[in-house]
Amino acid sequence: MLVPLTRQKFEQLIPRIATSDQYKYAWGKFPDFLKRLLISVVSVVAIWIVRLIIGERFGIILFPVGAIAGLYWLWGPVLWASLRNTEYRKYPYSGFLRGRVLDVYITEELIGTEETVNNKGDLVIVENRERRINVEVGDETGFTTQIQVPLRRSHQDIVPNQIAEMVVLSNRPDLSSIAKVTDIYIPSRNLWVSDYPYLQKNVFIDMSRRLRDSREPRSRFAPRRRPRASYPQDVEEW
Structure with missing residues (x-):
């Protein structure tokens, strides 16, 4: 499900001045x-x-x-x-996306290197690596996106097929081309998957709950292939 957001709602979700979480x-x-x-x-x-x-x-x-x-x-x-x-x-258009977790896996990523000297006086380059979780999300139109964030203990509750929600950003009014995505929210676990906390969490959760109450799922989830953005006919622009 992809619902376009008004500019006013979007600016509530991502304010101009940093929130306490962002600070x-x-x-x-x-x-x-x-x-x-x-x-x-x-x-x-x-x-x-x-x-x-x-x-x-x-x-x-x-x-x-x-x-x-x-x-x-x-x-x-x-x-x-x-x-x-x-x-x-700076992106003029945004939308609320509700999809599902398609895949979850953990990788080790190189985040930096340090030069040091061993006992023999030789220069040694030490690699700093960090375990990160990769979460792929998609919707019924075939749109997919993936985010990678530092691994946290709470991430062990993430499994494929869970409902996942986020805000997507675009330069096109029909949202047919997605330029950026924000934090992922998994409502069944009240869990956020993010590095930088872009969204005002309380505003997003309230919006998610109201949209969830206003519309029941009607179609079986079938990921992959997204020719163009799809909007529910019974949900007006938020």
């Missing part, structure tokens, strides 16, 4: 915090040096600039998460 994601790990803190300290020192050079005349301007720069470690995640939201919000 937590963008906060990162301790090394990320240290990088932001270093940028803050260097910025404050640079502004202080500039003030010494040009004197007190521009102090009224430099003080708020220094305060903002000094707090970069705090507001930086809001900026970067909001910019990531903007990348999705």
Whole structure:
């Protein structure tokens, strides 16, 4: 099932300013915090040096600039998460997709390398790998998509044929060509499959519940081959 969304509903699902979940994601790990803190300290020192050079005349301007720069470690995640939201919000059309899990499997992905020296003094390259879960989702029209996210303990509840829901984005009003997809939501387990949390979860779950209550499944699920987007005739644009 694919239901087009109004722009107003879409902007509720992916807001312009970062949500609390997005802020937590963008906060990162301790090394990320240290990088932001270093940028803050260097910025404050640079502004202080500039003030010494040009004197007190521009102090009224430099003080708020220094305060903002000094707090970069705090507001930086809001900026970067909001910019990531903007990348999705630039698509003019969106839709609510309800399909099923077609396949689930785990892979090990290379996420980075480090250079170190062993006991003999030889340079050794160490590969950092991460276990990730791959979830393929499709609908009755034959549309399929796959997302890959870091493996979590809760992912063990994901099995093929479960109902899976998400928001899809497109440059075409009929959604016949999908450019991006968001987090996957599995309602039977109240489980989210995502890396970056694009969606406002409470808004999406409420929309999912209301659409589920308004329409009963009518056709047997038959994946593969999607000539064009299909819309239910009894569900108006959300």
